[in-house]
Amino acid sequence: xxxxxxxxxxxxxxxxRPKVRRFRSHLLDLGRRPRxxxxxxxxxxxxxxxxxxxxSDVTVCQWETGTHVPNGHPRERLVELLEGRFWHxxxxxxxxxxxxxxxxxxxxxxxxxxxxxxxxxETVGSMVAVILDNLRQVDSSGVLRERYCEDDGSxxxxxxxxxxxxxxRQSDLWRVEDAAFGLRWVELAHxxxxxxxxxxxxxxxxxLLERAINDPTTKSLEAPLQR
Numbered sequence: 001x002x003x004x005x006x007x008x009x010x011x012x013x014x015x016x017r018p019k020v021r022r023f024r025s026h027l028l029d030l031g032r033r034p035r036x037x038x039x040x041x042x043x044x045x046x047x048x049x050x051x052x053x054x055x056s057d058v059t060v061c062q063w064e065t066g067t068h069v070p071n072g073h074p075r076e077r078l079v080e081l082l083e084g085r086f087w088h089x090x091x092x093x094x095x096x097x098x099x100x101x102x103x104x105x106x107x108x109x110x111x112x113x114x115x116x117x118x119x120x121x122e123t124v125g126s127m128v129a130v131i132l133d134n135l136r137q138v139d140s141s142g143v144l145r146e147r148y149c150e151d152d153g154s155x156x157x158x159x160x161x162x163x164x165x166x167x168x169r170q171s172d173l174w175r176v177e178d179a180a181f182g183l184r185w186v187e188l189a190h191x192x193x194x195x196x197x198x199x200x201x202x203x204x205x206x207x208l209l210e211r212a213i214n215d216p217t218t219k220s221l222e223a224p225l226q227r
Contacts, residue, residue: 052077108182131180
């Protein structure tokens with residue numbers, strides 16, 4: 001039996017909509033995807049914009065709201081980023097600058113507060129400790145930066161989820177990794193070793209953490225990224 005579609009069958013012409021309209025609809029869907037991607041990985045619109053070459057965070061905001069659609073080279077890079085092929089470039093953007101990267105510092109502050117509660121030390125703290133113990137093989141902040149850029153951190157997150165499942169939302173797991181990197185930075189900068197079985201409130205005074213941002217001692221530990 002041979003089946004011949006009737007002339008009015010929309011299947012002959014895609015789904016019946018004009019091709020330009022269908023293409024724009026596809027791009028609108030693509031443009032809105034960075035919002036969920038950012039929430040999952042704790043990223044800003046500016047970080048996305050810089051990696052894909054969008055010009056500014058305003059452009060990414062317009063994509064996410066459907067005001068404009070991604071076009072040209074930024075569209076191609078956005079697709080690759082969402083598919084996980086631009087992690088190295090993205091992480092270089094996240095940690096650029098001198099001193100402890102702001103994202104690491106914020107995450108270290110977050111865990112410092114959380115560590116005051118015993119329940120948090122036994123759950124979230126155990127996750128941070130797993131990554132921090134592994135990072136203690138790193139003996140300079142330059143290598144620490146390189147380590148961060150090597151992958152997307154999924155291996156570390158999979159490990160902690162396997163050890164302590166259902167404790168954090170998926171969107172918060174990046175903060176665990178960043179906290180471990182921030183704490184290791186502080187250890188290297190000030191020659192200390194933190195005990196994550198205890199509260200960090202006394203072990204890590206806020207002024208010590210703040211000083212790590214612009215401390216010359218910290219900067220001297222750094223080495224340029226190997227390309």
